[in-house]
Amino acid sequence: MNFSSDNWAGASQPVMDALTRHNHGSAPAYGADPLTDRITQRFRDIFETDVSVLFTATGTAANALSMAACARPGGLVLASETAHLHCDEWGSAEFYTHGMKILPLATTAGRIAPDAVAEALAKYREGSRFGVPAALSLTQATECGTVYSPGEVAALTARARENGLVCHMDGARFANALVHLGATPAELTWKAGIDVLSFGATKNGCWCAEAMVVFNPQSLPHLAIHRARAGHLFSKSRFVAAQFDGYFEGDHWLDLARSANGAAARLAEGIGQGGRARVAWPVQANEVFAVLTQAQIAKLRGEGAKFYEWSREGCEDDEHVVRLVASFETTAEEVDRFVALL
Ligand SMILES: Cc1ncc(COP(=O)(O)O)c(C=O)c1O
Numbered sequence: 001m002n003f004s005s006d007n008w009a010g011a012s013q014p015v016m017d018a019l020t021r022h023n024h025g026s027a028p029a030y031g032a033d034p035l036t037d038r039i040t041q042r043f044r045d046i047f048e049t050d051v052s053v054l055f056t057a058t059g060t061a062a063n064a065l066s067m068a069a070c071a072r073p074g075g076l077v078l079a080s081e082t083a084h085l086h087c088d089e090w091g092s093a094e095f096y097t098h099g100m101k102i103l104p105l106a107t108t109a110g111r112i113a114p115d116a117v118a119e120a121l122a123k124y125r126e127g128s129r130f131g132v133p134a135a136l137s138l139t140q141a142t143e144c145g146t147v148y149s150p151g152e153v154a155a156l157t158a159r160a161r162e163n164g165l166v167c168h169m170d171g172a173r174f175a176n177a178l179v180h181l182g183a184t185p186a187e188l189t190w191k192a193g194i195d196v197l198s199f200g201a202t203k204n205g206c207w208c209a210e211a212m213v214v215f216n217p218q219s220l221p222h223l224a225i226h227r228a229r230a231g232h233l234f235s236k237s238r239f240v241a242a243q244f245d246g247y248f249e250g251d252h253w254l255d256l257a258r259s260a261n262g263a264a265a266r267l268a269e270g271i272g273q274g275g276r277a278r279v280a281w282p283v284q285a286n287e288v289f290a291v292l293t294q295a296q297i298a299k300l301r302g303e304g305a306k307f308y309e310w311s312r313e314g315c316e317d318d319e320h321v322v323r324l325v326a327s328f329e330t331t332a333e334e335v336d337r338f339v340a341l342l
Contacts, residue, residue: 001305001338003267005203006173006286009327011243012205012256018246022238031055031237039241042248043199043213048186054212054224055240056232059084059172062198062210064092065227067135069220070166070195071097075134078120078160080107082143084170096230101131109281110144114155121163136160139170140188141177144280145264145287148177150187157193166219167193172200175257176285190215196223201247205256205328209243256328260286263326263335270339277342280314280321288324291315296342297322303341 002008027033040053056062063085067077077093079086081104085093093102103124105116117136126132138156141147148156157167169189171177174197178188189197195216201209212227214220227233234240247253268283270276271290280289289310292300297309297320310323326335 001303001334003305003307003324003326003330003338005308005325006260006327007203009205009329011207012246012252012328014249014252015206015243015246018242018249019239022242022245027238029235029237030233033238033241035238035241035245039244042244043211046185046248047189047213047215048184049190049215052214052217054214054227055234055237056210056212056227057208057234059170059198059200059202059210060089060092061230061232062200062212063089063137063168063170064096065223065230065232066168066196066198066212066220067093067100067137068096068226068230069223070135071100072132072134074131075100076103076120076124076131077101077135077137078103078105078117078133078165079137080105080110080112080139080142082107082110083137083139084143084172085137087143096226100134103131103133107142107144109146110139110142111146111148111152112138112156114159117156117159121159133160133163133165135166135168137168137170139172141173141180141285141287145283145285145289146281147180147284149181150183150192153188153192153194161193167195169194169197171197172203173285174199175204175253176261179254179257179261180284189213195219201244201253203327204253204260206243206247209240209247211244257286259328260326260330263330263332264288264324266332267324267326267335267338270335271342273339276339286326288326289321290324291319292322294318294320300338300341305338305341
C-alpha cells in the first residue's frame, strides 16, 4: 500500500528491456547518435509537428532551463500558487534565470483561472518596479490531480501570448492528463498555445528520462546552450533515448498512464463509498487527495500504508488532506486493502 508518489515505482519492464537492447557497440556521444535521432523523430510523430527535443535528467531541470531560455531582466513567471516549480524546486527557476520572480496565482483545485492571468498582466506592466510578466507556466496534470482541458489551456495562453509571454507546460504527469482527456498530444500543447513542454516520463515508467519539447524555438533562444551549461547534455544520450524507445513502443506510455489513472479512480470510488471519507478535489489523473481524520491516518499508517499529508484546506478540526498517488505498479489488491482498512 505505497501511495507516496509515482516516482517511488520502479521502471517498467519494456523500458528496462529497451536499455538492454540498445546496450551494444559504440555510438557518437552528446546526442549525435542514430537512436537519439530516431526518438526525436518519434516525438515529432507523436506531436504531429516539427519539435526539437532536449533530454534532461530531471523534471526540475526541464522546468528551470525552459525558464532560463526565455528569461529577461526583471521578468516574472506566472504560475499557480501550488506549482512544483514554485513550491518544490529549491528556487532553481529563480537561480537559472538570474532571478526572475515566480508570481504565484490563486487556483481552484490546482487550476489557474483565466482572470488571474488577466489581473496579473494588468497589474504588472512594462516599467513596473515589481517586475514584468515574461512567462506563464501551467502544470498538466496539476499538483491537485486535476487537469486542464485543451480549451482551458488555450484560454490561459491566449491572454499570455497577446502580452508576449512564453507559455510553458510542466508535464511531469502529461501522459496521465492525456489519457484522462482522450485528447491528442498536439491538441493539449502547441495547438493550445504552448511553446515548450517539460515532458515527464520518469514518474510513468522510465527511470531517468525527461525532455524539453520545444514547439516554438524562437521563443527560447539558446536553450541548448543553457542545458549544456547546466550539465544536462548527456554524453551517453542514447540510453535516455533507449528508455523513450521502450516507453513509446506500442503506446506503452499510454497504457502505463491508464493503469495508474485506473488505480486512482478505484481508490477514489472506494474512499467515497458508504461515507468512509471524502475527496478534496475531482480525481482526474493518478492522484487522490482524501480528507481523513487523524484516527484514520494513524490506523492506515499502523497497517503499513504509505502516503504524505498534504494540507488542511477545507478540513475540520481533526482532519487532514492526504495525497495518495497511484503508479503504473499500483495493484487493485493494494487499493482494496487500503479501502477495507479505512
Ligand atoms: C508536477 C511536477 N513537476 C516537476 C517535478 C520535478 O521532477 P523531478 O523530481 O524529476 O525533478 C515533479 C516531481 O515530483 C512534479 O510533481
